[in-house]
Amino acid sequence: MTTQDIDARSGRVGDAVAENSPTSVRWSVPAALFACVLLAFFDKISIAALFSDHEFQQAMGIGFDPTRLGLLMSAFLFSYGFSSMLLSGIGDRLNPVKVLIGMMVTWGVLMVLMGMTRSYHTMMTLRILLGIAEGPLLPMAYAIVRQAFPQRLQARATMLWLLGTPIGAALGFPVTLFILSRFNWETTFFFMAFLTVPVMLLVLFGMRHLNVARPAASNTSKPAVAERKQLRRELFSTPHFWMICLFNIAFLTYLWGMNGWLPSYLIEGKGIHLEHAGYLSSLPFIAMLLGEVVGAWLSDKMDRRALACFISLCGAGIGLGVVLHMQGTYSVIAAMSFSTFMWGAGAPNIFALLAKATSSRVSATAGGVFNGLGNFAGALAPVLMGALIAATGNMDNGLLFLVVMAFAGCAILLPLLNKY
Numbered sequence: 001m002t003t004q005d006i007d008a009r010s011g012r013v014g015d016a017v018a019e020n021s022p023t024s025v026r027w028s029v030p031a032a033l034f035a036c037v038l039l040a041f042f043d044k045i046s047i048a049a050l051f052s053d054h055e056f057q058q059a060m061g062i063g064f065d066p067t068r069l070g071l072l073m074s075a076f077l078f079s080y081g082f083s084s085m086l087l088s089g090i091g092d093r094l095n096p097v098k099v100l101i102g103m104m105v106t107w108g109v110l111m112v113l114m115g116m117t118r119s120y121h122t123m124m125t126l127r128i129l130l131g132i133a134e135g136p137l138l139p140m141a142y143a144i145v146r147q148a149f150p151q152r153l154q155a156r157a158t159m160l161w162l163l164g165t166p167i168g169a170a171l172g173f174p175v176t177l178f179i180l181s182r183f184n185w186e187t188t189f190f191f192m193a194f195l196t197v198p199v200m201l202l203v204l205f206g207m208r209h210l211n212v213a214r215p216a217a218s219n220t221s222k223p224a225v226a227e228r229k230q231l232r233r234e235l236f237s238t239p240h241f242w243m244i245c246l247f248n249i250a251f252l253t254y255l256w257g258m259n260g261w262l263p264s265y266l267i268e269g270k271g272i273h274l275e276h277a278g279y280l281s282s283l284p285f286i287a288m289l290l291g292e293v294v295g296a297w298l299s300d301k302m303d304r305r306a307l308a309c310f311i312s313l314c315g316a317g318i319g320l321g322v323v324l325h326m327q328g329t330y331s332v333i334a335a336m337s338f339s340t341f342m343w344g345a346g347a348p349n350i351f352a353l354l355a356k357a358t359s360s361r362v363s364a365t366a367g368g369v370f371n372g373l374g375n376f377a378g379a380l381a382p383v384l385m386g387a388l389i390a391a392t393g394n395m396d397n398g399l400l401f402l403v404v405m406a407f408a409g410c411a412i413l414l415p416l417l418n419k420y
Contacts, residue, residue, distance in 0.1 A: 029148050032206030033141045033161035035199045036100065040134050041168025043107055043192050044080075046176040047072055047114075047127070056185040060120040068120065074379075075124055076131040081376025083135025084368050096140045096364065097207050101200060103140075106133040108196035115189030139367030144207075146355050146363050152300055154355055155308075159296030159348035166289045166344075231362050240357045240419070241366065243412055245373050247309065248350060250409025252378030254316055254343055257385055257402045258284070262336075269395030270332050287337035291344025298345075305353035306420040310413045312346025315339070317406030324396050324403075356420045381405075 050056040051069045062068050110130050117123050141161050149157045179188045235241055262284065266272045291312075299308040319339025326332045351367075358366040385398035 026148065026206075026209065027157075027160070028206035030145060030157045030160035032203045033144065034164045035202050036104065036137060037141065037161055037164025038168045038171075039104075039192075039195055039199045040107070040137055041165060042172045042175065042195065043111060043130060044076065044134065045073075045168075045172045046188060046192060050176070050180065050185050050188065053180060053185050059118050059185070060123060061118075062120050072124060072127050076127045077379040078376065079128045079131030080135045081131075081372045081379065083132040083372070084139060084375065085135075085372030087132070087136050087368065096143050097203070099136065100140050100144075100203060103133055103137065104196050104200050104203070108193045111189045111193035111196070115186040115193070135372065136364070136368060138371045139364050142351050142354070142367040142371075143363040145351075146360055151352070151355065152303065155296040155300045155305075155348045155352040158351045159292050162348050162351075163289060163292060165347075166285055166292070231359055232365055235358060235362050235366055238358070240416060241354075241370075243416060244350070244354055244357055245370050247313075247409045247413050248370055248374035249377040250405045250412070251309075251313055251343075251346065251350060252374040253381040253405045254313070254402050256375075256378040257381035257398075257405075258340065261382060261385055261398055265395055265399060266332070269399070270327070270329070272329050272332070283333055284336045284340040288340040288344035288347075291341035292347050294341075295345025296348040299349045299352065304420075305349050305356055306413055306416040308349040309346045309353055310410055310417060312342050312344075312349065313406050313413075314410045315342030315345075317403050317410070318342075320399055320403045320406070324399060353416075353420055357416070 057063050057065075057069075107130065110126055110133065114123060114126050114130075117126065142158070145154060145157045145161070176188050179191055295308065295312060299305060302308070316339045319335055319342060322335040323332055323339065326335055354366060354370055355363070381402070385401055388401055389395055389398045
């Protein structure tokens, strides 16, 4: 039997199970996953708010050393990417909800230890361990939603938990800075550890009726070890899976590039005054959030996942191309907001596309490789953009890199438009 036959049969059976299961309408599941993603983003980015805190610098014994401070974030990102690729397969062997609870316990312990450390090297080690512990999160969420919801609702269910990414990024810094201004840097870590407790309770409550101990594609027993290995071999030999992974690299390159350079581009590249850049730079991310909501609803109605992803990234690239030719403050923000809105419209659909193209029996494995490669490669975008800007002395060339990557990603997806 071919990979396509296995995938199609698994998808049909999985959808039938989800359609007939009461868990298919339990929206508490993606709501609980949203809380997990939100908490993970707080843990992920909050340390960057401490980079300018003198007490934190002295405690680490490094002073203001941008390279070593930045390495605390980079070390996390690289371990996160590798962990997502290498460890997410445990969700195909074990109950992903139990794995999720275990992961959150680990996050809480690591955050407490970070608040107690007084060594840069220890902090670096803890950041690497946090990346390893958080790496399987998105693949776990993807596997849980795929098993709990039918195909016709998967983009909307995915959108609900995926909103934790932009909201977590938007709230993480202000919350950390608020705590830092009233207490000390240690308290920021202890607060993040404390948040783990209500999130765990929400997961236990929201998923209390969810049975994901077995893969959704089978209503009998777990696949034998040999069969599971065969399914993974089939997955890794499927060109469509790797095409979607390559598209995701281009897709996340846009996200990391915008996250890393948007404020600087508005200030240095377009001459927007610093006092305006703060609130103006948040508008594109608000548009991104709206795009996720609208894109998920429309795509679930049409069920054309590949086409939705293609239009999304193509629109994002066109929007950035328009930004390059704009000069007025509000026209620049409007064009950039259109670009991020279009990108957001594709964010929940790319997971639904992956679900259509792969067997549900290896959901966590597929999601792990997909997410790990995308984040690992996408995290290099700010560095590559910075090198382009430094080499040419032109901020526009950094943005042009994202435009090229967007259209390259669209080209990769062309063969899949009629199939998925």
